[in-house]
Amino acid sequence: MIHQYQLNGYNIVIDVYSGSVHVVDPLAYDVIALYPAMTPEQIADTLAPRHGVSRGDVLACVGEVRALQENGQLYTEDTFAGKAGQLKGGGTIVKALCLHVAHSCNLSCAYCFAGQGKYQGDRALMSFEVGKQALDFLIANSGTRTNLEVDFFGGEPLLNWDVVKQLVAYGRSREAACGKHFRFTLTTNGVLVDDEVIDFCNREMHNVVLSLDGRREVHDRFRVDHAGRGSYDTVVPKFQRFAAARGDRGYYIRGTFTHHNPDFLNDILHMAELGFTQLSMEPVVCAQEDPCALTERDLPVLFEQYEKLAIEMLRREREGRPITFYHYMIDLAHGPCIYKRLSGCGSGTEYLAVTPWGELFPCHQFVGEPAYSMGNVWDGVTNTALREQFRCCNVYSHPECADCWAKLYCSGGCAANAFHATGSITGVYEYGCRLFRKRMECAIMMQAAKSDPGGELQSQTPGDSGEQP
DSSP states (O other): OEEEEETTTTTEETTTTTOOOOOHHHHHHHHHHHTTTOOOHHHHHHHHHHHHHOHHHHHHHOOOOOHHTTTTTSSSSOOSTTHHHHTTOOOOOOOEEEEEEOOOOSOOOTTTTTTTTTSSOOOEEHHHHHHHHHHHHHHHTTTOOOOOEEEEEEOOOOGOOOOHHHHHHHHHHHHHHTTTTTEEEEEEEEEOOOOHHHHHHHHEEEEEEOOOOSSHHHHHHHOOOTTTBBBBHHHHHHHHHHHHHHHEEEEEEEEEOOOTTTTTHHHHHHHHHHTTEEEEEEEEEOOSSTTOOOOOOOGHHHHHHHHHHHHHHHHHHHTTOOOEEEGGGGOTTOOSSSHHHHHOOOBBTTTTOOTTEEEEEEGGGGTTOOOGGGGGGGTOOOOOHHHHHTTOOOOOGOOGGGGGGHHHHHOOOOHHHHHHHHTTSSSSSHHHHHHHHHHHHHHHHHHHTTTOOOOOOOOOOOOOOOOOO
16 A cells, blocks of 8 residues: 655655655656556556656656565555454553542633543542552553553642652652652643742653643633633743753643634744744544534644644754654654554553542543443452453554555554544544544655755745634
């Protein structure tokens, strides 16, 4: 299977199963499109007049395409289908936990999938005892893995800050004796960030995720406190201090765009102007009847925004003021491994979420769904049938993915998004798939452009996306 597209002046051909990416001239681009279905002579007859070249030139190009095929770089066969169900094996190793230390929040965001932090349940804070047991459960079930991931999540985890600090200290106290290393992450809306939080996180947190939706009017439309007051002016100065103090440590400014701001590039550029360089903007996922929901009319605008973002990032990098966009981080040469490409994030198997009272769920987006309760941190995973369902959840368990060129980049997509869109973890959230494919086209084009330092950037004005639907 191959995928061909043109973007920013580049003719790009992706061979899906080998992972090869080719940047070709217009003649080769057309030859590759015709090669499987036509003879060399037919291709020459078709393309020679179209490109104003001789038949010999076309036949020489056909020969080059044939050589790539023989070298396993074009039109390669799928050798992964029979292995997909075996890669997750029958093991029970857990490598990461999302600790819901607070089912409560000091903001009331209308689009919040977690029901303003309560997950459609009661407000609650995790006790140190429950969190300690969760870390013990992770250590006991991590097998030979050394690096263990723990994300402090909510709601708003800073509402339970003392327990966060106690759990970090407890985890550190177990590392040497157990031969483990904890990589802690904190996700926060920023309202309660202060110098102590910044200093502690810069010592102990492998990464921090800071929630900001972009421009003041966009952020304050939804990210409001319980009195309806926007939080932009409160959190931006704190996030600026936080990011500046991080140095070379990881952080992300993470936003959500909705139907009300499909021109999200303006929000990304606004955040860059504020001094933030590590950025992520996620499409909202909600019921179609929700006013926030992205619509079919939004898609052309969103596609344009992704393309303009990629071109703007290339320009900034050449000017020595780069920014990173989470969804454009792609390593064509070294990863991810085929296990990750087929199996995805590991939700429900390697990765679990823990509620304030110690209940286990496949990931944070399943919390509050009774049918997806998997057990608890004392007894472990008791719903083994559900674990097996997630173990079988890979890119080949989605019939809709069979002909998708991007399937080995998305690994079958997000099980939670599929569930919320279709009612099944093996369903497909098609809208999200279309956005993902566009992001991958942009990310791969950027890699092509970086290998072509003399290439020209097409002239597009960032943020000029036409009228907002």
